[in-house]
């Protein structure tokens with residue numbers, strides 16, 4: 001059997017093909033990702049003003065899929081497109097534009113011989129849940145993946161599940177199982193699963209606008225009128241366009257009246273000051289629950305190990321800060337030294353896009369602030385986080401979308417090795 005998923009994020013779209021044996025034994029059925037293809041350009045939401053291009057952008061990867069899936073399987077191979085926060089934002093801002101993007105995507109996908117199952121925006125809850133299932137299913141947190149699958153088979157033996165921390169471009173998700181959470185407090189944060197006959201009650205929350213690209217907009221928007229921005233390296237200079245910066249519902253309300261066309265961004269590389277700016281994007285003033293993370297959102301006590309992926313990994317890996325056994329204060333010192341490094345030195349780094357290089361100081365500061373101030377990881381619990389590279393959320397998406405009703409009964413969710 002084959003299945004195809006298009007993961008349409010705010011910054012990129014990628015196609016994944018999965019294959020698994022037709023005769024599925026619940027415990028030994030193996031699913032393999034047999035092919036992946038990165039769609040050229042940004043996420044499909046970036047085609048809001050030219051929707052037909054969103055469809056066209058997918059064509060090359062779809063042609064690859066046609067080649068990779070054997071002809072005789074084409075008609076029975078389900079094809080899904082799940083869009084995340086970029087499309088959520090576009091839908092909020094201009095729902096007719098997002099409808100047009102979906103129509104164009106639909107038209108393009110239906111030209112292919114697969115069993116097209118629809119394109120839709122995933123809810124924040126679904127996105128969080130997919131990340132959690134993937135981390136617990138495909139994680140590399142334990143050296144032996146058989147143990148990973150056993151974890152799902154026999155949690156009653158005391159094997160703890162792993163929480164998921166996902167940092168995208170436009171949103172961020174936190175999902176974990178906590179003994180203190182049965183779903184009664186803030187039920188909108190609860191997702192229940194039935195997986196291999198075991199019930200899981202997951203806490204999950206997706207913070208729209210708290211992906212790293214949107215928080216960078218917020219951090220820039222606050223500092224357009226000052227001489228230096230502390231989240232950029234000393235010597236860094238860039239002309240920024242006001243309209244481009246404020247072209248997102250996450251910041252549009254903050255555009256200063258009578259703003260000129262451009263402003264000049266100059267860095268002075270101060271981690272401490274950058275952290276103050278980043279902290280100010282969180283609201284800690286009110287919480288109507290027993291406890292909150294930020295913006296009045298309920299969060300139970302953190303529990304167990306966590307896998308942090310997507311931008312968490314890209315950024316911390318670049319900064320050589322994935323080792324969470326290093327004391328948090330040392331991590332902060334290292335990041336402070338990195339931020340203070342002159343841009344002339346930073347830009348010599350080869351093989352990394354200049355735009356990413358310019359942003360690692362900000363992104364590292366945001367990640368540490370989100371984890372500690374936002375989610376309440378402490379110097380002790382920080383070491384429970386593992387920054388992990390390989391998480392293909394679409395993997396879980398494929399199977400969860402196959403079982404459309406929540407709570408999901410994933411009793412046929414195959415086990416990988």
Ligand SMILES: O=P(O)(O)OP(=O)(O)OP(=O)(O)OC[C@H]1O[C@@H](n2cnc3c(O)ncnc32)[C@H](O)[C@@H]1O
Pocket residue numbers: 008009010011012043084085086167168169170171172211212213310311314315318356
């Ligand atoms: O879930 P949403 O919010 O829609 O976002 P996404 O799906 O597009 O998000 P990704 O996980 O693909 O990427 C998260 C962010 O990491 C950025 N990113 C990707 N590769 C990177 C790298 O090597 N270094 C730094 N950042 C990177 C990317 O531009 C996004 O801002």
